[in-house]
Amino acid sequence: MFKLGDFEYHGKTVFLRVDINSPVKDGKIISDARFRAVLPTILYLLEHRAKLVIGTHQSKPYKGDYITTEQHAEILSRLLGEEVEYVEDIFGRYARERIRALKPGEAIMLENLRFAAEDVFYRSIEECEKTFFVRKLSSLIDYVVNDAFAAAHRSQPSLVGFARLKPMIMGFLMEKEVKALKRAYETREKPRVYVLGGAKVDDSLKVAENVLKRGKADIILTGGLVGHVFTLAKGFHLGDANLEFMERKGLLELVDWAEEILNEFYPYVRTPVDFAVDYNGERVEVDLLSEEKWLFDRYPILDIGSRTVKKYREILRGARIIVANGPMGVFEREEFAVGTVGVFRAIGESEAFSVVGGGHSIASIYQHNIKGISHVSTGGGAMLNFFAGEKLPVLEAFRISYERFRDLKGI
Template sequence: MFRITEFNYHGKTVFFRADLNSPVKDGKIISDARFRAVLHTIRYLLEHNAKVVVGTHQSKPYEEDYLTTEEHAKILSSLLGIEVRYVEDIFGRCAREAITSLKPGEILMLENLRFAAEETKQASLEKCEKTHFVRKLSPLIDYVVTDAFAASHRSQPSLVGFARLKPMIPGFLMEKELKALNKAYESKERPKIYVLGGAKVEDSLKVAENVLRNGKADLILTGGLVGQIFTLAKGFDLGDANISFLEKKGLIKLIDWAEEILNEFYPYVRTPVDFAVEYKGERVEVDLLSDKKWIFDERPIMDIGSRTIEKYREILQEAAIIVANGPMGVFEIEEFAKGTVEVFKAIG
């Protein structure tokens, strides 16, 4: 594996693939955590006189948070203390001219990569190499540096299309994440617990199936939409409001897959025993075995409940190795950050 410190970037054009996909409220980004995570890499490249071209995605088509990267450029500019030029283009003439006009130590940000249809689908390496994105930008780029760890499992042009054409170099964040993941995956220390939450249900099902089948996990704790899908796969009713939301997200079809995983590994996949919803302006917790479940017909699930938090905390305190990915609920809203905050406190 290449290391970022092994190359001379002076005067070289670097395509920096980041994952700045951030939570949005009322059309505005409400967290700069992912921006701060990649600052070390960007500063290193700029300090070594690279010409930096930042590419990221934000959400996906038809979602409310599917925005341009204009605000991303402003946030990054504020954090770096220098101008980050926003280019309202991805691989067209405007983008290519902006890239070729960069001077050493300058940086620009391309438009949301998923505004290009090619970037919304997964394809083989060979097909990714033949996309307009790769064919148009490859002649202008010397190196590709990536810190897009959260998206690195996807076979899409900006993530894999340059692999055989240019040196693909992990940034400081990617290197750190890979080392930690490899250590956790290969460690013989037990028990090894995976905590899978968030909204990327399909990805989490792949992880769960892989680590359980290969004996790399002793137990999986679930939350977020991942936890809801596994809960439905166990036969619990989560009410009309939640079924409707999951249908809108295209996730109902994954229940059968989750059920297959449970059939094979049932004792090793734990799901929430209670959930929290917003009801009459307050956080209300509903046990799956209580007579309050009618609330699920009216109100969407926002977090795991206190009983689940306590059960997960007890399990995590006994863990030797913990691998965690994704929040337990809608952590952007303070009243429903409890599950995520408490579980990650237990992780330490």
């Protein structure tokens, strides 16, 4: 795969695809974490006098955080200390004229790429190549740099459509992400512990099944809704209130799949031994085997309990490799952040090489100032797909582009 150092950029027009899709509150972006993650790539290209065209998506149509990229341009300008001009167009005449007029060392930010209908749908590289988006811009671009790891599991025109037309190069963040994930996945160091939490239960089941079957994991710790499903699969009852909630979310249909995984790998999948419920606005911990289990019938489970945190901590401190995705509970409420913070702190305190990903996981890590984690991944879905053993379309596009243009390396 091509790396940034493989080409000269002076006077060359570079389309830089990033993922600075960020949380929005009351119409305002409230975190610049993803912006800071791609700054090294942007600075490198500008310092090497590229004519820089930056593209990102923001949310999805009809969502509350589906906004223009004007704020994105303002935030980048502030972080860089120089203007990144917001261009209220994507591939129309105004955008193309502005790209042609770029001078070396200048940068523009295109409009939210998902304002173009073509960039909302998943298609093959061949189909993406034929879109208006790619056809209109390809003649204006010399190189494509992709630093959007968080979107690497998507096959959309702005992400893969230029791969056979122009050299497609890994940005520094992309390179760092791929290197860290490969190290965790391909290592022979043991024990290798996976922590699967959050609400993406089907994706987490794919990960569990893949890493156990391929001998990539020694222990899997579960929490969040993933832990709920595995706990049910072990034959425990979580009460009417929680079963009703899981049924509404379509999670009960995944219990049979979890049971199949347990039938083959039972000793390696650990589930919570106690949970915390919201009892009249307060945190109350209930042991799974205690007589207080009746609380599960009336009150929602919002976290794993302290005994579970203690058991998980002991396992994590002895690990050599840790991969974690998703929180242990509803960490947004302070009284129910005990599990998530306890587990993530244990990961940070471990001497293991650790990879932690997922938007909620990252938010918790920064919110509680947790240190010591080797690599905090910017991609939740992309990371899960990677550890599930699935091919990521963007990584495949890098490979295809390298095969086609490798003779140009160094030009």
